[in-house]
Amino acid sequence: MSNILKYIILLTLLSLSLYPAEKSDINKLKKITVATIDLDNHFKINKDLRKEAVRTINRYHYLKQKRTIVVDREKKKLLGTNELNIEEGLTIASNLNVRIAILVDSERILITNENTNVRRNTLSNNPKEYRFSNNYKIVFDSASNNIFTNRTSGTNLSLTNNLISENESEEERYEFRYNFNVVDIETDNILKEYKSISSNQAISTIQGISEYLEAYLSKMIFDSFEERNNNIELNFEIEKVSSDNRTNSISSRGEVTEGDSISFKFSPNRDGYLYIFALQNNGNMILMHPNDFNNFVNTGNIQKDEIEAGKNYIIPPEDSKFRIVVSPLPIDENSEIENIDSFYAVYMRRNQKWIVGQYFSGDGFKMVSRNRTTEFTFKLKKALKLKYEWQIEKIYLNVVSKLKDK
Structure with missing residues (x-):
C-alpha cells in the first residue's frame, strides 16, 4: 500500500472520529422530505393548485428532496385506489419516508349568496412604537428620530392585507372546497389544519403553509445543533x-x-x-x-x-x-x-x-x-x-x- 493511500485513509478515520455527531446530523437532514398527498385525485382538475404544491415542495431542494409530490401510482400500489382518507394518506407518507405531509382533499358543496368579508390590518398610529416582528415591539421611552435612516427598510412592520368583498350570485351554485392537514409524521403532531377553504383561497393557503414550514424546518435544523465540549461558555x-x-x-x-x-x-x-x-x-x-x-x-x-x-x-x-x-x-x-x-x-x-x-x-x-x-x-x-x-x-x-x- 502506497504512503499516499495510507495518508488518505488516516485522514478519513481522523475526520470521522473528530466530527461523528455533525456528520450524523447532516445525514439526517438529507432524509427530511416534504410531500403533498392528494387524497381524492383532485389535482387533475385543479392544475394551478397542483403547480403551487409542486413549487412549495421544490423550494426545499437544498435539503436533498427526493420527491416533489406523491404520485398517484403509489396509491394504487399500496391501497389499490385513488380515493384515500386521511389515515390512508398518512400510510402513504410513512411508506415513502416522508417527514412533513401536506394532505389535501376536496368537497363539492352548495353555495348560496355568499359574501366575503373585508379584512384589514393597519399600522399602529403610535409613533413611539416600532414593531420589528409579530411577537415583539420596541417602545421608545423618549422621542428619537435618528435611530433609523429608513424606518421601514428591512423591517417587518404590519403588512396591510385587503380582501375585496365579493357579492355572489343569488342563484344556487356548487363549488369545490378544500381541506388541508399538515402533519409531522415522526412526531405525530398536526401542525396546521384548514377546513372548507374556497377555491380562490386554496393557492394562498398553500403559500401560507410554505411560510410556516420555513420556520418549522429551520427550527428542526437549529435544534439538531448540539453544544460542543470545547470549554467555550456564553452564559446566555x-x-x-x-x-x-x-x-x-x-x-x-x-x-x-x-x-x-x-x-x-x-x-x-x-x-x-x-x-x-x-x-x-x-x-x-x-x-x-x-x-x-x-x-x-x-x-x-x-x-x-x-x-x-x-x-x-x-x-x-x-x-x-x-x-x-x-x-x-x-x-x-x-x-x-x-x-x-x-x-x-x-x-x-x-x-x-x-x-x-x-x-x-x-x-x-x-x-x-x-x-x-x-x-x-x-x-x-x-x-x-x-x-x-x-x-x-x-x-x-x-x-x-x-x-x-x-
Missing part, C-alpha cells in the same frame, strides 16, 4: 421584567406574557463573534446581535461586532432609549402547536460576513427573507460541521396573552 440568558416590575432570568425555557419587557444578556469567556437568532413560528427570523442599536461605537460611527472575553453584554443597553416589549400573536385556530419563540446564540471564533452579506438585511434588528429561513439555517449547519471553535446555547419562550394568563 433572557431577563424578563413583568408589568408589575418582577424580574426573572431564563436560561433554557420559560414563559413571557403580553406587556413583559425582555432583554438579552451574555458574558463569553472567549474573544470572537456572537450571533443571536430569534426564530418565530410565523417564519420571522431576526438577528438580535449584532444589531444597529448596540454595536456602534462613538468614534467615527464604526460598527464593532467582535465580543470580548469576560465582558457583560446586554440588549437593549442599560442606557438605551428603547425597550423590547412582548406583544403576542392572535390565537392561530389552524394550529395545535404552542406559540414558542426560539432563541439561538451561536459563537464563532471568526467573523462570518456572509450571514449579513447574503441573508440578513435592514436597519435596527436585521431580518432574513421568509422564503430563505430554512436555506440559511441549513447553510449555517454545513458551515459549522468542520469547525471546532464554535458553541451554541438555546432558549425557548412560550408567548401567552394576558387573557390566557388569567
